[in-house]
Amino acid sequence: MDEKLKIKISIADRVYPLTVDFAQEEGLRSASKKIDKMIKQFEENYAVRDKQDVLAMCALQFASQTEQKQIDNTIDGEATIERIKKINAILDQYLDK
Secondary structure, three states: OOOOOEEEEEOOOOEEEEEHHHHHHHHHHHHHHHHHHHHHHHHHHHHOOOOOHHHHHHHHHHHHHHHHHHHHHHHHHHHHHHHHHHHHHHHHHHHHO
């Protein structure tokens, strides 16, 4: 059953009414809180002209975090594959004895 909820999310002092799946509500509310926290930090630490500048900085921050996680996972995956290959080679040598 696809249960839908009507919620209101506030971002940068604007309210956005949304209809979402029940399972998405917690994630959306958490994300809006993180965005508002980041907005506050940018406004306190940088000279920004308006909310659009701050929102652009937030978007860049979140996008770069996502991209970096993908890069890190790719690197970790490649390292894991190399370790598995080495273990397989050692096992092959052992089994050939």
